[in-house]
Amino acid sequence: MPELPEVEVTKLRLAPQLTGKQITSVILRTAKLRLPIPPELADILPGLQLQKIERRGKYLLFGFDSGWLVIHLGMTGYLQLLSTVTPPGKHDYADFVFADGQLLRFHDPRKFGTILWCSDDPLRHPLLAGIGPEPLTDAFNVDALFRASRKRKVAIKQFIMDSSVVAGVGNIYANEALFRAHIRPDRAAGTVTLPECTTLVATVRAVLAESVAAGSSYQHDEQGVVYHPLAFAVYGKGGTPCTTCGTSLEEIRLGNRSTVFCPSCQV
């Protein structure tokens, strides 16, 4: 569920609180995430000072002098920052305790998240090496998108959700970007024209950037998922009138993902 904006906002929230702080202890409560949490984290991290927090796609990268702590929030993960040590709840699977008493807690009911340790460049880790261009940089551009999509038969929505095509675009923002670009999500990627690719690059950037600026479209925390009521034009709104033309929004499934679009506005 956390997509790029949610991860970016998490980074922005944590960086001022934790940068420069030293980790004193690490508590791991399960190794059974989608990938096992490396148990040696509890030995490696204590004593290290957090230098910086970066993001690549939906991965958070916590930089230390001797390596990187890499965290992916999966579907239901979130990072809670507590000012004091408090008893863990049911799905609190990792605690990172800092010297000033702050506690960074990883919570993930569905266990789709990932925690890794990289002793060298995390961008070369197999899970990150194949990630496509960052959508909010020039690396994501019309030329690259157009070229990569030629002769591809997969639906354009699934195409832009492919992390090797562009980083960090999940189901929610794929729906929103295609609505704004007036492109039907079930079109074969190879049929999307150059002008349409131009528009799509712009709308992908726009929906992500707007969401980051708003502090993400939703927050997933101990209170559950909280959506900004007017944040989405189509996501979760199948059967309701299109905000542009009033036509009933259509809901289909693409690659087993809920897909909503306006059959009138999107061609």
Add this chain to the structure above:
DNA sequence: AGAATTACCTGAGCGC
């Protein structure tokens, strides 16, 4: 190679 499908996991919501 690319497309399609499945697995991983648990909570919420629903029909009965």
Add this chain to the structure above:
DNA sequence: TGCGCTCAGGTAATTC
């Protein structure tokens, strides 16, 4: 009240 079912979806692995 509770059982069984479906859905939610990021990503990797598997199959065709």
